[in-house]
Ligand SMILES: Nc1ncnc2c1ncn2[C@@H]1O[C@H](COP(=O)(O)OP(=O)(O)O)[C@@H](O)[C@H]1O
């Protein structure tokens with residue numbers, strides 16, 4: 001059964017000429033990480049806020065884990081839904097430990113259980129235990145986001161809503177937190193709806209991407225499908241669907257080699273020749289290939305050569321939409 005089912009969900013703010021969210025329908029599976037992607041003002045935040053009823057929909061229905069969200073008391077609904085935002089919303093006058101404990105306290109957990117949970121969460125989000133006693137202003141932006149994430153996860157929510165949580169962070173901290181989020185997601189199997197306007201972030205995180213424009217959902221599909229089969233010009237421009245390198249970064253060497261390869265041969269030592277691994281992405285493979293000046297590079301898996309990758313293999317992975325592509329620069333020896 002789907003975790004979240006929205007049908008015809010709309011939000012019309014009074015005094016606004018058109019709906020902020022306009023008849024959106026979708027289903028999210030348990031444990032999926034869905035990224036809501038779209039330009040500023042397209043309705044991402046409004047949609048997210050309808051899911052935990054910070055906003056009541058003007059029309060449409062919403063089922064959370066098989067229950068009509070409207071039929072539940074708001075408190076009961078939000079107990080199951082964590083919420084993390086860019087400004088973190090941490091209480092400045094509360095220490096880290098008390099910020100994290102807000103929801104468990106509300107729920108009346110016993111003190112020892114709360115204490116244990118705080119330690120567990122700090123460990124989960126990668127903060128040292130002695131950060132418990134700090135106040136938010138004594139933390140960096142990235143550390144504050146980690147506390148925000150810990151707080152959102154405190155009561156073991158089945159669903160986590162995240163609204164541009166890493167938007168204010170520098171690129172390195174941001175990439176690190178994206179990795180952490182994926183690790184936590186794999187560990188906890190939380191269903192996550194993650195809002196961003198950053199296509200790279202969406203491609204990195206998403207199982208599926210929901211593209212929005214002017215309150216409407218224009219496409220809901222896997223990152224690869226969004227790039228290779230954009231539903232219209234808007235999606236194509238938003239995602240840079242024609243960007244060959246971006247496309248290659250989503251495919252692996254293993255996929256390019258296919259299955260009908262000769263059986264593995266033992267690797268003979270070739271000094272200084274770069275090699276590839278099956279799990280490497282094709283953007284990396286292209287860089288290695290062009291950089292080496294070789295016509296092909298060996299693919300090594302568990303110390304055995306399982307095939308050789310050529311430029312032709314890479315080119316064969318590009319869809320016909322790239323037909324007008326220039327020939328790659330010839331390399332020496334080809
Ligand atoms: N509380 C509100 N009252 C009136 N209009 C709002 C409110 N919140 C958002 N809007 C309007 O709804 C539209 C979508 O906003 P929002 O959901 O915040 O977009 P996004 O998160 O994609 O940037 C915008 O035109 C915005 O001005």
Ligand SMILES: [Mg+2]
Nearest residue numbers: 044045046163
């Ligand atoms: Mg927003």
